[in-house]
Amino acid sequence: MLRPWFIIAVGVLAWAGLVVTLWLTLASIAFLWMAGLLDSAAITPWARPWQWWTYARWFGRSYSEAVCLIASAALATAPFAVWLRLLALRPGGLSWRLFARPSGIVRGTSDNHGHADWLPLAKMQELLSIGAERGRRRRRGG
Numbered sequence: 776m777l778r779p780w781f782i783i784a785v786g787v788l789a790w791a792g793l794v795v796t797l798w799l800t801l802a803s804i805a806f807l808w809m810a811g812l813l814d815s816a817a818i819t820p821w822a823r824p825w826q827w828w829t830y831a832r833w834f835g836r837s838y839s840e841a842v843c844l845i846a847s848a849a850l851a852t853a854p855f856a857v858w859l860r861l862l863a864l865r866p867g868g869l870s871w872r873l874f875a876r877p878s879g880i881v882r883g884t885s886d887n888h889g890h891a892d893w894l895p896l897a898k899m900q901e902l903l904s905i906g907a908e909r910g911r912r913r914r915r916g917g
Contacts, residue, residue, distance in 0.1 A: 794855065796824075802851035803827040809843040827851075 803826045807813040810830075818826060831844055 798851050798855065799827060800824040801854070802847045805847035805850045806830065806843050809847055810840065 803824050804813070806827045807815075807818065807823060812818060812826075813823075827844065827847060830840060834844060835841055
């Protein structure tokens with residue numbers, strides 16, 4: 776039987792590998808396009824996904840090459856930054872389950888507050904009768 780931490784570690788490594796692969800491919804295609812090498816016969820099509828790394832090892836060799844490397848890295852980072860920002864702005868915030876919908880309020884399993892229970896709606900309206908009346912008038916437009 777696989778242990779839960781092992782399954783989580785494999786999942787995290789798989790996500791990290793996918794993100795790094797996508798980022799490197801995006802950065803490489805953007806770099807080759809900016810440098811005017813996308814249609815170059817000197818770079819074979821199957822070698823294009825990692826060309827950013829090939830050129831980054833000699834960063835600073837020329838000014839235009841350095842600008843293209845930095846700009847393509849920024850361009851490749853933008854979709855991931857937007858994706859993370861959208862995840863952070865959703866109602867549930869960041870989650871380990873990246874594509875899961877946020878769930879509603881769930882009753883806790885602990886007994887921290889001495890068998891606390893939800894206040895019934897009728898009791899709440901009785902206690903807050905002023906607020907309930909104001910809400911009814913607002914719904915009628917007055």
